[in-house]
Amino acid sequence: MKQLSISKVLVTLLASAAIFTTTALAQDAAATFKAKCAMCHGADGKGGKMGTRDFGSAEVKAETDAQLTDIINKGKGKMPAYNGKLKDSEIKDLVTYIRSLSK
Secondary structure (H helix, E strand, O other), rough: HHHHHHHHHHHHHHHHHHHHHHHHHHHHHHHHHHHHHHHHHHOOOOOOHHHHHOOOOOOHHHHOHHHHHHHHHHHHHOHHHHOOOOOHHHHHHHHHHHHOOOO
16 A cells, blocks of 8 residues: 555656656747747747748648758758757757747
C-alpha cells in the first residue's frame, strides 16, 4: 500500500514537471518571437510588413518543420540568419510557436 502511494506521488510530480516545462518553453518561444520576429511578421504572425508571409497561409502550413528551421537558421530575403544567434532548442521551440499561430 505504501509503495502504491509513493508511485502515485512520483507520477503526479512528473506530470506536474512536464506541464510546467511545456508552459515555460511556450513562454520562452513567445518571448523570442516577440523580440526577434514580431516586428516584421506581426505579433499574431499574419505578416504583411516587408513582404512577410502569413503563418496561417497554405504556403507556410505546407512547409515542413525542417524547412522552417532552415529558414530561421539561414535567413530569407531581408530576414537575418539566426544560426549561432539562437540555440537549436530555441529554434525548435520557435517553429512550434509559429505553428501555433497558424491555428
